[in-house]
Amino acid sequence: MATFRPHSSSSKPLYLQSYPSLFLLLFILFLISATSFTFASLLNPHSFTSPRIPYSDHCNHIVPESPIDPSPSAVFSRASLAFDVSFFSGGDSFFNRNQPRNGDIKSAWFRPKSVRKTLGDGKIYKVEARLTLQISRSSVSSSYNAGELGQKKLQITQIDGRRIPSFDFSGFWSESTGQVCMVGSTQGTDLKFFDTRLMLNYSKDSNIYGSLVKGVLESVNKQSDFKTISILGVRNTPLNYEYKLLEQSRLDCGTNSGTSSSLEKVLGGMCKVFEGRRYMFGLMYRTDCGSNHSCSPFGSDVEYTPGFMTLLSLLCDGERMRMLLSFSNTSSFSRLFPFDPRTTLVAEGAWDVEKNRFCGVACRILNFSDSLSNAVVDDCSLRLSLRFPAILSIKSMAPVVGEIWSVKPESDPIYFRKIEFSSLNDPLWRFPSLRYEYTENERVGKLCGAGKSRPKSKGKHYPDAQTSDMRFVMSVKYSGEGNMLRSARASPYFVGDRLYRDLLVRGQGVGLTGTPMNVNSVTSSFTNITYRIRFLNPLFESRGDIYGEGTYDRDTGELCMVGCQSVRLNSTVAMRNKTVDCSLAIKIQFSPIDSKSDERLKGTIESTREKTDLLYVGRMEIMSRSIYVHQAKESVWRMDFEVAMVLISNTLSCLFLGMQLYHMKKHQEALPFISIVMLILLTLGHMIPLLLNFEELFKSSHNQQSLFFENDTWLEAKEIVVRIVTMIASLLECRLLQLAWTARKTEDHHHREGAWNAEKKVSYVCLPLYITGGLIAWLVNRNRTPKRMVYIGKPRARSLLYRPVNLKRSFERPPLWKDLKSYGGLMLDTFLLPQILFNGFSNSDSKPLACLFYVGNSFVRLLPHAYDLYRSHSYGKILDWSFIYANHKVDYYSTAWDIIILCIGFLFAFLIFLQQRFGGRCFIPKRFRENVGYEKVVELQQTGEQHQSNDS
Numbered sequence: 001m002a003t004f005r006p007h008s009s010s011s012k013p014l015y016l017q018s019y020p021s022l023f024l025l026l027f028i029l030f031l032i033s034a035t036s037f038t039f040a041s042l043l044n045p046h047s048f049t050s051p052r053i054p055y056s057d058h059c060n061h062i063v064p065e066s067p068i069d070p071s072p073s074a075v076f077s078r079a080s081l082a083f084d085v086s087f088f089s090g091g092d093s094f095f096n097r098n099q100p101r102n103g104d105i106k107s108a109w110f111r112p113k114s115v116r117k118t119l120g121d122g123k124i125y126k127v128e129a130r131l132t133l134q135i136s137r138s139s140v141s142s143s144y145n146a147g148e149l150g151q152k153k154l155q156i157t158q159i160d161g162r163r164i165p166s167f168d169f170s171g172f173w174s175e176s177t178g179q180v181c182m183v184g185s186t187q188g189t190d191l192k193f194f195d196t197r198l199m200l201n202y203s204k205d206s207n208i209y210g211s212l213v214k215g216v217l218e219s220v221n222k223q224s225d226f227k228t229i230s231i232l233g234v235r236n237t238p239l240n241y242e243y244k245l246l247e248q249s250r251l252d253c254g255t256n257s258g259t260s261s262s263l264e265k266v267l268g269g270m271c272k273v274f275e276g277r278r279y280m281f282g283l284m285y286r287t288d289c290g291s292n293h294s295c296s297p298f299g300s301d302v303e304y305t306p307g308f309m310t311l312l313s314l315l316c317d318g319e320r321m322r323m324l325l326s327f328s329n330t331s332s333f334s335r336l337f338p339f340d341p342r343t344t345l346v347a348e349g350a351w352d353v354e355k356n357r358f359c360g361v362a363c364r365i366l367n368f369s370d371s372l373s374n375a376v377v378d379d380c381s382l383r384l385s386l387r388f389p390a391i392l393s394i395k396s397m398a399p400v401v402g403e404i405w406s407v408k409p410e411s412d413p414i415y416f417r418k419i420e421f422s423s424l425n426d427p428l429w430r431f432p433s434l435r436y437e438y439t440e441n442e443r444v445g446k447l448c449g450a451g452k453s454r455p456k457s458k459g460k461h462y463p464d465a466q467t468s469d470m471r472f473v474m475s476v477k478y479s480g481e482g483n484m485l486r487s488a489r490a491s492p493y494f495v496g497d498r499l500y501r502d503l504l505v506r507g508q509g510v511g512l513t514g515t516p517m518n519v520n521s522v523t524s525s526f527t528n529i530t531y532r533i534r535f536l537n538p539l540f541e542s543r544g545d546i547y548g549e550g551t552y553d554r555d556t557g558e559l560c561m562v563g564c565q566s567v568r569l570n571s572t573v574a575m576r577n578k579t580v581d582c583s584l585a586i587k588i589q590f591s592p593i594d595s596k597s598d599e600r601l602k603g604t605i606e607s608t609r610e611k612t613d614l615l616y617v618g619r620m621e622i623m624s625r626s627i628y629v630h631q632a633k634e635s636v637w638r639m640d641f642e643v644a645m646v647l648i649s650n651t652l653s654c655l656f657l658g659m660q661l662y663h664m665k666k667h668q669e670a671l672p673f674i675s676i677v678m679l680i681l682l683t684l685g686h687m688i689p690l691l692l693n694f695e696e697l698f699k700s701s702h703n704q705q706s707l708f709f710e711n712d713t714w715l716e717a718k719e720i721v722v723r724i725v726t727m728i729a730s731l732l733e734c735r736l737l738q739l740a741w742t743a744r745k746t747e748d749h750h751h752r753e754g755a756w757n758a759e760k761k762v763s764y765v766c767l768p769l770y771i772t773g774g775l776i777a778w779l780v781n782r783n784r785t786p787k788r789m790v791y792i793g794k795p796r797a798r799s800l801l802y803r804p805v806n807l808k809r810s811f812e813r814p815p816l817w818k819d820l821k822s823y824g825g826l827m828l829d830t831f832l833l834p835q836i837l838f839n840g841f842s843n844s845d846s847k848p849l850a851c852l853f854y855v856g857n858s859f860v861r862l863l864p865h866a867y868d869l870y871r872s873h874s875y876g877k878i879l880d881w882s883f884i885y886a887n888h889k890v891d892y893y894s895t896a897w898d899i900i901i902l903c904i905g906f907l908f909a910f911l912i913f914l915q916q917r918f919g920g921r922c923f924i925p926k927r928f929r930e931n932v933g934y935e936k937v938v939e940l941q942q943t944g945e946q947h948q949s950n951d952s
Helices: 014-018 022-043 246-251 269-274 441-448 500-505 629-666 668-673 676-692 694-698 713-746 749-783 816-829 833-842 851-874 895-918 926-951
Strands: 085-089 105-117 124-136 141-144 152-155 166-174 179-187 193-202 212-219 229-234 278-284 308-317 320-328 344-352 357-366 376-387 401-406 419-423 472-478 484-495 526-535 546-553 558-566 580-590 601-607 620-624 787-792 807-812
Touching: 105 229, 124 179, 166 193, 246 344, 246 357, 269 308, 269 320, 320 357, 344 376, 441 546, 441 558, 441 580, 472 601, 484 500, 526 558, 546 580, 629 668, 629 713, 629 851, 668 713, 668 833, 676 713, 676 749, 676 816, 676 833, 749 816, 749 833, 816 851, 816 895, 833 895, 851 895
Parallel strands: none
Antiparallel strands: 085 105, 085 229, 105 124, 124 166, 141 152, 166 179, 179 193, 193 212, 212 229, 278 308, 278 419, 308 320, 320 344, 344 357, 357 376, 376 401, 401 419, 472 484, 472 620, 484 526, 526 546, 546 558, 558 580, 580 601, 601 620, 787 807
């Protein structure tokens, strides 16, 4: 057998001839990969770059260089040197900043990569570490003018977008002296490398007085413009930490002002509550404080009176804890702990079992004004306590409260009066033993008529107060504005005196006997309930949550509550017993659980104050389209059913196409009488949506469906199967089109001309008809009322969080593509129109279409409209975005359109049946058919004469 060999004038291998630039391409890719790796090694915080300068020239006189001990036991704990909380001064030129801003948070992180013993004397360790400097501002912060009640200035800030500089260091640490000296380098903002030296000084005392780490970062190149940076940090976890002040904390811990929970009733204990997160507290001063600095824990050293305190636990050991307390006049969402030596306290303490409270001692950081290297932890004259209240109320919803005070005499300049604080926005699930005390029963009774008998809605059922149906997301509008302002999330906190989340975890509020758990309801119908309404707009502080207390009537679905808001937002200096304003009336009407409407509830929130009052809030209208749990389950079942219907419909389409192919094989003579326009319409109708949605085969999630479904992988798998079957149907239709086209081309000249003439007439009728319909759809879209979009502008002064703001309106029309897709679906519903016209123009009496093809495909196209009539009657408008079968985005669906399309579809199928049985013009009046018959006789005579002339 001869072997095929391509002709070539060269002896080079074939792949070199075909790809002459292959090696050049590989070389370029290699260079790109190497360059990418280099930059990745510079930017990746987990990679490490060796220093470019020798250690001995710059650090050997501080900590002598020593060879590493090769034994496996030489590895030392890295956490003993690490610090994440720090403050630094200087370095503004390195960050390419002209001057620091007041809201800047300067922080340095020191993360050892390895710490190994050496063979040198004096317990010397080899250290490789990374130092990261960052200047950032809080992502959203509220800035307040101290002492000016009612004055609030919202300031939107963001993290500095410049690259965070990181230094890779290598050096040595002497445990005996506590000194660390390291050399390293980093890349500046102008792509220049800076060779630097880092010197750190760790205290040899492993207690609260040795908490600070002092250091200096300086350039080793005298000609460099890099300025010296001073660092002051707090060690994360010193080895063998010794609590020195526990006895002092127990001697003066105060007394509980209310019932407190024991530590055993807190899930995970005290460490789980505070470890791994920053706790934000709001401070409450005595009513006679105002902006008096004698009330501030820092006296006149700080120009403002702090309104907030951040607690960061550094070490927690069972019932003992070491922590930092940072005070500020802003509540920020920065991921950095705001460590400022002027306003930060170092504290430690332990849990007192007898008093059910944490007792601690706090110390100031002193002597840092001239140089950070002189800073010390001293003046431990501050006391603090923390406790977990056993009972909450509408005016005290904090699960963690406490106090801080000074034990100095009142004559001392740094003495300050006792300050109370309470946690802000803390999860309650760690406190399952919490109970709630209803204190607004009298006002609720006057506002809502609680306990009065009301007529029960006949035949209507409303959600139970102990189920997850009581949670919802709502839209908030203002009467008079007529525009949606923002969204909010509402969820019960307590049902009766039981924690709502605890009821859900225990089985949707249903006990082991299958009956609802006892939650101390007012009556069998009325239930006491407490809500939290959290506004979701990122431009506003989350401290503006509304807490509501009232009653819910299960027989009528009415929720009526007295609402409370925080007034802390109006002033940094919040006064004791004046931090909450309960002047809101909240009334909500739930829809029945079997309602077919897309509105879950509607209601109002309005203030009972006078309009001239500073705390007055305008009337708010609320609405929700959240769905009930049983509706969600029904929707999941319905979507599964609709996916199955789509799969069955597409499978039937493939079957009917196969029957048509078999029919065409048996009746070859009828092939030229199939309308090419009809086949093109069918093929494009399946292929275009398939191509447009083909990327969904490779998507991992769907934006709309993932809003509700936590895991829609199975739904995606079923959709892939549907796409595959649709692709098979498209291929079969392409085969039909190819066979019809080929038969038309190979037919004799006379019949071919007649068929193409009829096809042209079909095109002359259909194209203007379809184009006119498309223009009408475009005009309807253009003249449709635009959808109103709202953008939130600058808030008004003298307003609370949810007071109306200035609105900027813009208008957005519905997308034209959606209307065109729907119009394309209508064209597919009437796919038999071109064949009807073709049969009429050609006066064909053949049977080009199989009965199962035109009847079956008509059934497949019309069945969604019949299902849509059933669905609208059974489900209403619930979850209209989740339609899979009879999707409103790909066809016209409404009660009128469904009936019209069904009638037209059945009519067209019946006309095809008549044409294939009695002729293409059977439905034309007889007098017109006679003229047609005469034309046909003339045509046959001309054909016979032509055959005779050919024979002669």
